[in-house]
Structure formats: C-alpha cells, structure tokens
Ligand SMILES: Nc1ncnc2c1ncn2[C@@H]1O[C@H](COP(=O)(O)OP(=O)(O)OP(=O)(O)O)[C@@H](O)[C@H]1O
C-alpha cells in the first residue's frame with residue numbers, strides 16, 4: 001500500500017438484520033484530500049461513514065465483515081476496549097448538529113476531559129484555539145457558559161466541528177454537514193474544509209452535486225449499497241465511465 | 255335522497271361536535287368539582303380549627319374532637335419517599351440497559367410484560383406483600399439491622415409500593431431514553447468516550463427533565479395508592495420513628511374509616527380534609543413535574 005492512501009476499505013459487507021446494506025465495498029481514500037461520497041438517498045453513504053469509526057458497534061443488529069485499514073491497521077480487528085483510540089483519530093460531523101447537552105465551553109472540553117486533560121489553563125487555551133479554527137470564537141467568546149443549544153443551527157454545526165477538531169483527529173468524517181444550513185453558513189463550512197485538508201484527511205458525504213464539484217479532490221459514487229465508480233474528481237466528473245454515474249450526474253436520480 | 259344525506263351529515267357533524275365539547279368540559283370540570291366538593295365538606299372542621307393546626311398537630315383523638323393529621327402525613331411521606339428511593343434507581347438502570355445495550359426485539363418483547371405488570375390490580379400486590387414481603391421484613395431485614403418488626407411497617411409498604419410504581423416509571427423512562435436521537439450517542443462516542451461514559455455524561459443529562467418528571471409522576475402515583483399499602487403498613491396512628499415501625503398513610507386512613515364512625519361529630523369532615531390534602535398534593539406534584547420538564551428542557 002502506498003503512503004498516499006489514508007483509508008483502505010477492502011471487501012466490506014454490512015448487514016442490518018437480514019438486509020444487506022453495503023455490498024463488497026472496495027475504496028481507497030487519499031491522504032490530505034477531500035473525498036466526496038455521492039449517491040442517491042438510501043444507498044448506504046451514512047452507513048459507510050459510520051463503519052469507518054466503528055459507530056456501527058452500538059447497534060446490536062448490525063454485522064460488519066471485511067477490513068478497513070487506516071494507516072495500515074485494520075480497525076475492524078481492534079478490540080472493543082481500544083475502539084475509543086480509533087474513534088479519537090476521527091472527528092465526526094453529522095447531517096444535523098447534535099451539540100452535547102452542556103455549555104459551549106464544555107462541548108469543546110468534553111473529549112479532552114475524557115482523555116484525562118483537566119488543567120484549567122490548558123483547557124481554556126484549547127477552547128479558544130479550536131473555536132477560532134472553526135470561525136466561531138468571535139461570536140461566542142462572551143457566552144462560553146451558555147448552553148450550546150442556544151446557538152443557531154449554523155453556529156452549532158461549527159461548534160461540532162470545533163469539538164471534533166479538539167480531540168486532535170487525523171481524519172474528518174462529515175455526513176452532509178451543510179444540509180441543515182443556510183447558504184452563508186454552508187459556504188463557511190466548505191471554505192473551512194478546503195483550508196483544513198492541509199492537515200486532515202476529509203471524507204464528506206453530500207447530496208449537493210455543485211458542492212461536490214466545488215471542493216472534491218476524489219469522488220466515490222455509490223448506488224444501492226455498491227460502489228459504482230471512484231477516482232479523482234476530474235475523472236469522475238469529466239469523464240465518467242459507468243452508465244449509472246452518468247445518469248446521476250445528469251440529475252436523473254433526483 | 256342525496257340532499258337528505260347531505261343534511262343528515264351536517265346534523266351529525268354538529269351533533270358530534272357538541273358531544274366532544276361536552277366531554278371536554280366534563281374532563282376539565284371534574285377536578286374542579288372534586289376539589290370544591292372536598293373543600294365544602296371539610297369546611298366545617300376548618301371553621302373550628304385552623305388548617306395549620308390540623309396539618310401539623312400530632313393529636314388524633316376523634317372522641318375529643320382532636321383531628322391532627324401529622325402522623326398520617328408523615329407516614330405518607332415516609333412510604334412515598336422510600337418507595338421512590340427503591341424504585342428510582344432500579345427503573346433508571348433498567349431503562350438505560352434496555353434502550354442502550356439490548357437488541358431491538360428485546361425491548362419489543364419487554365413492553366407488553368411491563369404493561370401487564372402495570373395492569374395488575376393493586377389488591378394483588380397487597381396480597382403478595384402480606385404473603386412475601388411481611389415475613390421477609392420481620393424475619394430477615396429487621397434482624398439484619400438489629401431491630402424487631404412485626405413485618406407490618408413503613409418499609410414493607412414502601413417495598414410493595416416500589417414494585418407497583420416500577421412498571422409505571424419504567425415505561426416513561428424507556429420512552430424518554432428512546433426519544434434521545436442516536437446521533438447524540440454517536441457524537442459522544444466519536445469524541446472518544448466509551449458507551450458508559452456517554453450514558454453517564456450525555457444521555458442521563460439529556461434525559462434529566464424526563465427523569466425528573468417520571469419520578470414526579472411516580473411520586474404522585476405512590477402518594478395516593480391505597481389498598482396495597484393499607485394491607486401491609488400496619489395502620490397504627492403514630493409518628494413512625496424508623497422504617498421498621500408501622501405507620502398510617504393518608505389514603506389508608508380514609509379507606510379504613512370512611513363510613514365507619516361517622517356518628518362522631520366532625521369525623522367525616524376530618525376525613526374529607528385528608529382527602530383534600532391528598533388531592534392537592536398529588537395535583538401539585540403532577541403539575542410540578544410537568545413544569546419541571548418545560549423549564550429544564552429550555553436549559554439543555
Ligand atoms: N438502524 C437501521 N436499521 C435498519 N435499517 C437501516 C438502519 N440504518 C440504515 N438503514 C437502512 O440502510 C440503508 C442505507 O441507509 P443510509 O442511511 O446509509 O443511506 P444514505 O445513503 O446515507 O441515505 P441519505 O442520503 O438519505 O442519508 C437504507 O435502506 C436504510 O433504510
């Protein structure tokens with residue numbers, strides 16, 4: 001495996017109960033790039049994203065087979081008690097923001113405290129640093145003690161980004177991170193991603209084709225639980241090989 | 255013919271509307287009528303003795319015209335609080351376990367079981383209390399704590415009550431925890447928390463308003479429960495000095511005595527007053543727990 005690949009998914013099959021949701025997925029996700037996962041609703045994009053950091057573990061009905069190598073280590077073989085280390089390597093942004101039921105400040109320090117960092121001075125610095133990274137600091141610096149739920153949806157999403165960055169991940173997993181946001185907030189997140197890919201590997205699910213065209217370096221197109229086509233953005237958008245990809249890019253599935 | 259049907263439908267419509275309105279009025283008016291009725295009945299006693307004195311006096315001597323309700327109020331409080339202390343943690347842990355750690359079909363299987371438990375008549379719980387819990391308390395629990403007990407005690411009443419309110423509270427808590435979106439759990443896990451840390455720091459906090467209201471509703475349920483408690487609590491008019499002593503909660507007082515010694519002047523008035531106290535407390539608790547939800551939900 002070359003060192004340009006951050007995540008290598010091999011023969012991944014996933015069942016929920018008796019239903020097969022992901023079928024023989026093989027995907028390579030390049031380092032320090034934005035990889036966009038495209039596909040019509042219900043094709044398994046969210047499920048694929050969740051299996052990348054073993055969130056599938058908490059659903060007793062889900063069964064996963066195959067391997068997912070991150071930096072060469074198969075995370076599906078990692079023991080249950082070490083899963084938290086895997087998860088800390090990845091920050092997660094979900095479709096809608098889910099702030100933890102606590103203050104803005106504590107949302108950021110939550111992950112740090114869990115890993116045993118408790119010194120007040122250190123925490124204060126981190127909070128400021130990551131809120132600045134997520135371009136939220138100026139809006140909230142005077143009300144860090146307020147409940148996070150008091151923020152607007154767009155601010156909450158940036159808070160979730162800051163919270164995810166605060167555990168110092170290597171990968172950002174984002175599931176339609178802008179779908180609940182207004183155009184201005186969406187653009188802010190997009191710009192942030194382009195800036196962040198210098199230091200992180202970003203995997204983003206999106207429905208918005210235009211957004212994908214704007215920021216994708218690498219594209220994975222899924223259809224009914226299968227990966228139909230993948231490659232660099234120029235290849236997939238400029239010269240798609242599969243019929244289904246062409247149809248999707250024409251907007252036939254929407 | 256068509257025309258006729260049309261008119262008919264119109265009439266039926268207004269007719270049904272009237273009925274619905276009437277039912278609504280009955281439902282809303284019932285507690286008011288009840289409260290006012292109880293108040294009017296207890297007014298005779300209240301004219302003679304002040305409410306404060308009636309509530310906080312220890313002297314219950316109907317023959318001498320002394321109607322202090324304090325022993326009954328204290329007994330009720332003891333039994334209720336103790337029942338919640340037993341049932342609360344059990345329900346919380348069970349609800350967390352069932353919603354967080356088991357497969358979906360397990361919960362689907364448990365739901366009818368819980369409903370059946372909730373539907374058992376309280377007299378059955380009472381009999382069970384007499385047969386099992388009374389001996390358990392007198393032969394095992396009391397000696398274990400180096401005291402003596404006939405078995406008919408505050409603790410026995412509380413245990414029986416706890417078992418009775420468990421399905422009730424559990425049902426609400428399961429609903430509360432099920433309504434927390436999975437994505438919140440996922441968010442916490444993705445930050446490196448374990449499942450248990452997530453439960454402790456995030457889910458319980460998110461569920462807090464719901465937990466408060468479930469407990470509050472459990473309390474108001476327990477406070478008014480009559481027959482099962484009456485059968486095991488001993489019914490001795492005294493201020494219990496410990497949980498192994500018998501007590502005499504308000505509902506038991508009313509149920510045991512109403513219609514019996516009504517020749518004693520003001521006796522029925524005193525019983526009506528205890529009913530009023532019961533009614534107000536239960537109403538307040540219901541109201542407070544619902545307010546708690548609204549208040550707390552705004553803060554988290
Ligand atoms: N917890 C679950 N239990 C049962 N089926 C599920 C569960 N989660 C997802 N599925 C099923 O798995 C399939 C893929 O769902 P997934 O959420 O991954 O799709 P998606 O591509 O993210 O769709 P969307 O674009 O609408 O978000 C769907 O058919 C869905 O019904």
Ligand SMILES: [Mg+2]
Pocket residue numbers: 045046047175
């Ligand atoms: Mg999805």
